[in-house]
Amino acid sequence: MANDILLKIEGLRASVEDKEILKGVDLVIRKGEIHAVMGPNGAGKSTLSAVLAGKPQFTVTEGSIEFMGQDLLAMSPEERAWAGIFLSFQYPVEIPGVSITNFMKTAVNAHRTGKGLEPLKAGDFLKLMREKMAFVQMKPEFAKREVNVGFSGGEKKRNEIFQMAMLDPTLAILDETDSGLDVDALRIVANGVNALHTPEKAAIVITHYQRLLDYIVPDVVHVLKDGKIVRTAGKELVAEIEEKGYDNL
């Protein structure tokens, strides 16, 4: 059904500094689906996530992206966030001097303003913070820390999932969320993603390895190679990749 479609990418070509990275990507994601995008280093996986989130350094040269019927490419990164897109960064950015609390308060209230709602009352906001911090097993001190400054790899990724829980997106894009994680952190992050998933939402899990997909089980698996999707299949493709490697697909 057409109205089940959340995201529709057609013939997407994108480049950075005049180097073409995405060379014609087509992708349709429906409500309730989890898609894995796998591929070797340099295939364009992170570029795809950056283009979806609207990173200014990337130029879309051809193609279109529709998100819930809207022209995503015409929207600024913040408008995309308000519309329900969330990118979990492969390398979350440190913001010295800005506390998690202040950062999240600004973000949550920006979303509310974007939807024509009043800012959240201080008490309600703190309650929401506490609830979502517990959700990713963050200690209360976490709220006072500067965003990602001095965080371990695991803390950075848990912080991403915490922010995702706070903002409750319709489409979550997880860019190499498993990189730099030990098994315990991986489990916390994966459980978080699974718990946030509903039949109304969708997720794109970008990863190099099978590991994360043992915890977050995809409905559809794509292989991205040299800027193009070269294979699409069900979750059984993950095992095939693990066995044969990307070169022999």
Place this chain on the structure above:
Amino acid sequence: MIIKSNNIVHRVYVLDGRSGCCSDDPRLSVDRHPLAGGGMSSPQSTPNGHFCKGISQHIVVERDAKVDVVLLVMPGTSCDIRLDVRLVGEGAEANIYGAYVCGWEEKVKIAVDMHHDLPHCNSRQLFKGIAGGTSRVDFYGKIIVAQDAQKTEAYQENHNLLLSDGAKVDTKPQLEIYADDVKCSHGATIGRLNEEEQFYMRSRGISLEDAKVLQMISFIAPVLEHIEDKSQRESIASRIEESIRQII
């Protein structure tokens, strides 16, 4: 200004050319007197509509005394600040914190001479500023450590954010050290707002404008945190946030 032995003095000076008030703003300053000594000139209108202020100040810090000065130059203020600090007794300490926010065509000049005359004295200078529009900032800071001033600890930092191609910052940190057992350092940077940080914030729904304000406030915050009085600190922080919104 002479800080007598064993005394501790904390002063906050706000220079705001647009409202025509300076440190004698009773709401904002703990010290209603302009910097003593050379004193502060009365505000004068410049052709571009801003006000010009001059501060020329000698601060003498005696044995085991301490002075903390916080200097804030608000947008729309052109000024010429000269501080000459002399640590003349063992155990004396001077901390000078300064922030300036320029968004139009201000001319801000700051010159600090920090003299360490005797052993076991400490000084710290931290100046952070934002320059946009066609403003011009000149920072000159010198630490002079006399031959007798062993065990001196003296640090100086000047960090700047440039918001536009038309703004110009000139920073000249200097060290003049005649003693051989001291810890001294100085550093200066001039940078721009980090775009990776901006994209990260925008991807969370924070507008580009709010992202820039957050970046600038957090840049200035290490200076503001030295304002002891909480309500004064918050009042100044919100005034700075308001003025930052006007210049971006």
